[in-house]
Amino acid sequence: MNQRRNFLKRGSIAALAAPLISFDSNKKWSLEVLRVPFANTEDYWRMIRKQFPLKEGQTYFNNGTMGPSSGYVLDTMINHMLHFNKEAATIDYKDGSGPELLSGYFPYKELRSKLADIINCDYKELSLVQNATFGMNYVGMGLDLKAGDELLNTDQEHGGGFGAWQLLAKRKGCVYKQAKMPIPANDPQEIFDAIFKAVTRKTKVIAIPHIVSVYGTIMPVKAICAEARKRGIFTVLDGAQCVGQIKVDVKDIGCDAYYSSLHKWMLAPAGNGILYINNEVVSSIWSTVASYNWDNQEDHGFRLMQNGTGNPALLAGFDAAVDFFNTVGEDRWVNRIKELGAHLRKGLKEMPHVTIHSSTNEAMAAGLTTYAVAGINGPDLQKTLWERERLQPRSVGTELLRHSVHIYNSKEEIDKALQVIRSLA
Numbered sequence: 001m002n003q004r005r006n007f008l009k010r011g012s013i014a015a016l017a018a019p020l021i022s023f024d025s026n027k028k029w030s031l032e033v034l035r036v037p038f039a040n041t042e043d044y045w046r047m048i049r050k051q052f053p054l055k056e057g058q059t060y061f062n063n064g065t066m067g068p069s070s071g072y073v074l075d076t077m078i079n080h081m082l083h084f085n086k087e088a089a090t091i092d093y094k095d096g097s098g099p100e101l102l103s104g105y106f107p108y109k110e111l112r113s114k115l116a117d118i119i120n121c122d123y124k125e126l127s128l129v130q131n132a133t134f135g136m137n138y139v140g141m142g143l144d145l146k147a148g149d150e151l152l153n154t155d156q157e158h159g160g161g162f163g164a165w166q167l168l169a170k171r172k173g174c175v176y177k178q179a180k181m182p183i184p185a186n187d188p189q190e191i192f193d194a195i196f197k198a199v200t201r202k203t204k205v206i207a208i209p210h211i212v213s214v215y216g217t218i219m220p221v222k223a224i225c226a227e228a229r230k231r232g233i234f235t236v237l238d239g240a241q242c243v244g245q246i247k248v249d250v251k252d253i254g255c256d257a258y259y260s261s262l263h264k265w266m267l268a269p270a271g272n273g274i275l276y277i278n279n280e281v282v283s284s285i286w287s288t289v290a291s292y293n294w295d296n297q298e299d300h301g302f303r304l305m306q307n308g309t310g311n312p313a314l315l316a317g318f319d320a321a322v323d324f325f326n327t328v329g330e331d332r333w334v335n336r337i338k339e340l341g342a343h344l345r346k347g348l349k350e351m352p353h354v355t356i357h358s359s360t361n362e363a364m365a366a367g368l369t370t371y372a373v374a375g376i377n378g379p380d381l382q383k384t385l386w387e388r389e390r391l392q393p394r395s396v397g398t399e400l401l402r403h404s405v406h407i408y409n410s411k412e413e414i415d416k417a418l419q420v421i422r423s424l425a
Ligand SMILES: Cc1ncc(COP(=O)(O)O)c(C=O)c1O
Pocket: 064, 065, 131, 132, 133, 134, 158, 159, 160, 161, 209, 211, 212, 213, 238, 240, 241, 261
């Protein structure tokens, strides 16, 4: 039986490694080409660009909203879906191959372990969830909060960072507060002070972003979590924009809970996220979505991912995205994002008609840069960049442009954007 299970498992992985079909018959996607140790030349990154089916002659600069998947990831996911729909009748569900037919009932230990290695925790502290929004809600709804408890956000949250806390205030009579953040945020101490200025003896939860959605600010979360811990306050970090953009080490940060959307910077297929809850506190978090394992006290991460039937192809794609990331290598990946972000900011800083609203303290910035150009509003600037050079960043609000850069982008593409912006002086 074990042999059969291993065969089926290997069979499925083999099918993923050597796709039966490709959505693009001109290409063969594989991880092999990525294995060039230490290479960090523009040639290497041009080769990386070719691993994405993004169209030539067009530039995607909106990774902060949604990361495009590589051909390898798409092939893995599509083939999984086709293969296991065709082969459904050959599979003995009880023989270890259930996860190939439906997800949501299985612990996915291997994938959770790979992800746990990336954020430095035990796999039992990590749950696979649909996205950051689910992560926030599982924490918020799981905490035993009562009327009068104070819940603290910043005033720079995404809906996936504030919704649960506002709901709890209305439903349970908790007190919802926001710390006023500096713009631009260039001094970590100023952020720290802004947070603790809003803290009182009644503060029960500090729920803040690790990277701010609109401005891309990397927050001084380690110092904030250390101070919160001293005061007995539960910390939840919204890392939707983080895993895959910067290094994340949840143990070093010292937060109680952390969640992220890996369809952003990890370039996983849409609908893949993670939730981490520190083992020391997890037994105080109720399960929100309950099924067989709702009360599993041995594997809390599994307890918190009781989602019923889901699409296993999505998780096959997730697994492939993690392999893609690990094969390029975390250091090379995050350093390249940082290098491209710094290249963009350097060019923007030289233009007097540009105001950077993101942090200009390079230690607090990575792949997201938000700015305004005098005389043109955000949506018109976005339109101009597209019409002139087929460049697609994203406008936010009425004035600003949020410009994401990732490993599939190049310095030439950034230079083109800078040239258009320069011409608008
Ligand atoms: C900081 C932050 N939190 C939460 C979210 C919500 O992410 P998702 O829609 O994947 O749940 C986003 C999305 O952009 C975000 O930037």
